[in-house]
Amino acid sequence: MAKSDLEKLGSDVAWQDVTRGNTIVGSGTTREFNTGDWTNVAPVIDEEKCKQCLLCVPVCPDSCIAVQDNKRQPIDYDHCKGCGICVKACPFNAITMEVKSNE
DSSP states (O other), X not given: XXXXXXXXXXXXXXXXXXXXXXXXXXXXXXXXXXXXXXXXXXXXXXXXXXXXXXXXXXXXXXXXXXXXXXXXXXXXXXXXXXXOHHHHHOTTXXXXXXXXXXX
C-alpha cells in the first residue's frame, strides 16, 4: 500500500514522489500536527469583556475556537497559528494578541 504524504514526512522521498501542490488529498490532517508552534504570538481572551457573541468562531481559519452549549470554549493553542483574525472580528475588544511565554 502506498504511503500518504503524512507518512512520508521524515523519510527519504524524492520530490517527484510527493503530492503536487494545490492538490487536496485528504481532510482533517491538521489534527496530526501541533501547528500552534509555528508562531510566537497567540490570542488571549479577556473573559470579563467577552459577551459570548461567537463572532470569533466562524472566522478562525483553523477552527481553533469551538462552541459547546452555545458558549465559546477555550482556544485550541495546539493548532492556533496566531493569525489574529479573531482579534479583528471581536466587536468588544475582548481578544488581544500576546507574545507566548517559553514555558
